[in-house]
Amino acid sequence: MNPHRLRAAIGASILAVVLGTASAQASSPAIDTERVAQARFGNDASWYSARIPFFESSDPQIDDVYYYRWKLFRAHQRDLGAEGFISTEFLDDVGWQREPYASLNDASGFHIAEGRWLRDRRYADDYIDFMYRGGNDRHFTDYMADSVYGRFLVDGDRAAAVRHLGAMRHIYRLWDDRFDFTKGLYWVEPLLDATEYTISSIDASGGKDGFRGGDAFRPSINAYMFANARALAKLSAMAGDTTAAADFAARAAAIKARVQDDLWSPALSHFIDRYQVTNEFVKYWQPIRGRELVGYLPWTFDLVDDDARFAAAWRHALDPQGLGGATGLRTVEPSYQYYMRQYRYEGTAPECQWNGPVWPFQTTQVLTGMANLLDHYSQSVVTRSDYMRLLRQYAAMHFQQGLLDIEEDYHPETGRPIVGLARSHHYFHSGFNDLILTGLVGIRPRADDVLEVNPLLPVNGDPQALRWFRAQDVPYHGHSVAVTWDADGRHYGGKPGLTVEVDGAALAHRATMGRLTVPISRLRLPEAERPIAQSVQLVRGQFPKGSASGMADPERVHDAIDGRVWFFPELPNGWDTDATRSPQWFAIDFGKPVRLTRAEIAFFTDGKTFAVPREYRLQVRSGNAWQDVAPSGSRAIGNGITHVRWTETVADRIRLIVRQQPGKRTRLVELKIL
Template sequence: MTLLKLNIKFILLFLAIALYGCKAKSAKTNHSAEILNVDDYKHYVDYFNRMEDENIAKAVPNDSAWSWMQKNIPLFDCPQDNFEEMYYFRWWSLRKHITKTPEGYGITEFLVERSYADKYNLIACALGHHIYEFRWVHNPEYSNQNVHLWYRGNDGKPMSRLHKFSSWTPDALYNQYLVNKDEAYLIDMYPDMVSDYARWEEERQRPDGLFWQNDVKDGMEESLSGGRHVRNARPTINSYMFANAKALSTMATMKGDTEKADYFNKKADTLKQLIETKLWNTEAEFFETLTEKDTSSNVREAIGFIPWYFNLPSKNKGYEAAWNQFKDEEGFAAPFGLTTAERRSPRFRSHGTGTCEWDGAVWPFATSQTLTALANVLNNYPQDVVDKSDYFHQMNLYVESQYYRGRPYIGEYLDETTGYWLMGDRERSRYYNHSTFNDLIITGLVGLRPRADEKIEVNPLIPEETWDWFCLDNILYHGDILTILWDKTGEKYNKGKGFKVFRNGEEVASAATLTKVISE
């Protein structure tokens, strides 16, 4: 056999192996649910489609909603009907915001046009929420193209209003990577995020190293600690910049750039120290806004929980005492959820209604941030202040709050004692895409904790005597399909008693009780 023929033979063999690998990966990522029957949940979509008019149709209209959901979402089954209904409603409403632009998919916040939006009616305020929620959608292009649009959609440059709002996008993209392991996309976007970080430093960093922000550009106008034009150092933007620096340091390590990894890690360490020393109010035992005069605002607001969204506070230093306010009725615990300012404040709900007040009313934006933070506390911090019953209680209130006139609804903000949606009759408020919900079900309630290695960690935050069974199925994670179930008697799913985790149909972890498990 000639050398040429041998070369051709080896080339053909190489191509065959590569093609087989591609087909194998494709087959693996196209698994359907292992336990649940997708058609059992179609009735939710049929109801949502007919419960009210389709006010605005974008890339995936109502008549295509079920087809889209069949292809893209994990399935959830539980004995509490409103949890299950709200889970499917939030996926159904989320896809309403997918918009097709000449430059790829975008994800909107409002369906109706807003004067302060960027091109294609995009608004950057909830971009971090969008990434966290969409990371569980099987087709990654919706989130990927949306982020690409924000950073390169203005003739190859960032959109003009990317910096209209504070952002935790690098952190969110790294956490998306922990789900889909798409390193190539993450590294491709890395230079854009490095440049973006530098721009934030130029625009918003104070001489002491903290960052300042107007309340309105944190997406939290009319707060008790500041104002629309006040340059305060807030727990929000400072926690975001800490998390972004940590994420960029990790990305630099992935690239093999140890110098940049150290550069961003030092920035994160500096911000951590500043937040713990300058934003922590020792007397109030809470992270609070620092005013332009470098004094504490002396009011507890829900933004004081945000440092835990990014696992920022040091462990065993007493910071967890802040979570006493989470369940205090004079703090943040109200009949219809978590308030955005402490209820004991004499200025609580003092700014009127209808002008986007963050003076105490319940905002899903803040609720989803606080519940993400609480899940981190329960998973990562030794403490005895809060437990999984506190998480479940507030998730239950979050579900109950998302109804308006008897129908599933997600809007802007609501009265903390009546549950009435304060902008509920305004068309702009309908389907407001400004929070997460299904990410909380997946990572908090059911407890799948994304990680960089190939171990599967699940720590459910459901008190064991609350539900006798539940199942989260068809979860696309690291290219595999996961199934997580709890079956107290073994008679619901016929997979045996207890708590079980399956990868592509094979059991990889289990426990007799509803407790944390990690696969080998």
């Protein structure tokens, strides 16, 4: 039987059993979200308590990383003003970003996969709008159309899913410039796949370099384009365009066939690259000579047939001498001639390479593929214990010397960051919370009116098993879902086993770990609130303009109105007062009269150098005079948002005046005026 049909049949049989006893099953005790948010996020708790799904488990390290990853998501939301919010890959500027937004399209799949689980839909909405209104410049490969469809599977909003269908189809067809019509496959330079120094690029240079070159038919770009075509087929069908739906379905089927026929290496038992280029070192259509982690990406998007021949590839991910490094999944096996040879430096600091280091980027993709393998493939290579071991290994990677800070890449034996440049801190080119919700918790989003849950936990007694977990406030098709596992009933004080709740009512239960399905209606979603920040400026020197007292650094002055808010001490962000004078001020000149009603002020504190001001006030300029717009003495908070409201006024300038704490400086991360 087809595994997808088998899954549905099993789920239907379980549903018939559990619904008969659902009324007798009480809901599990809810997580105290206000308490957890305060403990995890301090003064910024209100942002999270209103938006995120909450999670707890018997593994405190997984819990720590889960909440850190929401802090990471929040930090990477850049406010563009009238254009809304986008997700960034690097917190601060890098030379290859799209100006002036600091956007990069290669991480969009992770950004949307994480953001689809927020109860506040604005962030994913705005980001998708931005990317399909010109933001996706195809600087790198991506699978964004598939991500938009994946978001629809969670929220069920058909109108939002098809809103940019024309642009999505257009961008797909633009990739014909990387399509070889004789082979029926896409090719790409590894650098533009966001994976420089791969086997293909190093070997195409004769082992001398590998930053550029090495054009190849890769499992990555072809899996992405398969997933995008499949998504466009489904979205076109939703929009009533049967001709386009058939066209894209045929494209997806053709890519699938070609990947399995031509990118599968029987000798290596793995999906591999073939060269698209011919030079003195490599020849067109020649296969590369080693295994890379990228070979698992076809499973990330369910491209691969349920065939034991293909499933055998997963042995390499578990092999300590293969791709299974001591602290993470290697991108290339140690047998490769140029494994872990460092080619590229910034000064004396090592730069990014994909010839062996562990990358959270691809680790996320492989764990997604492994979850698919375990959920609906018939195979005996990978176990749920393997999945949880690798998930815990990935969670541990987030910690460095006891601090949470995910970076670009890591040494597979030591677990230490390799690149370690300033830009690398709190890097958002990976996912984690989507893995928790779809893998560990096991919510398998679907297009129909069914909630399906299949946690990927091993049986009790396995060292990787969890005794208990609970996820709650999870948005799904307009409802609020909770999933609870309690192996013996002791932690939550109810029936042992797995329970699924919808809008506070327990609708399904089973005593053992396994699959549950629940029918669920599709509710209309409320419109997201979209206040516009009038103070944000992306281009230095244009209105609105920032200025400050004293000889302030123009770059730091601009930081306070650039739409970016984070409180990580590793990356300074904002305008600082000097240490001696008080009071000091920061002003915004709008260049024209504007209506002003409120402010959101972000102050940074570190318990050492920086503290919130002991006093602050806001003033607006009316004519040539400044006047207070709000009473002084409102309590300022650090590492969170200080909200100030006043009766609407019209002014062309506003300024914040601060008096510092004795012996401390004030850092203004962002002054947002709405």
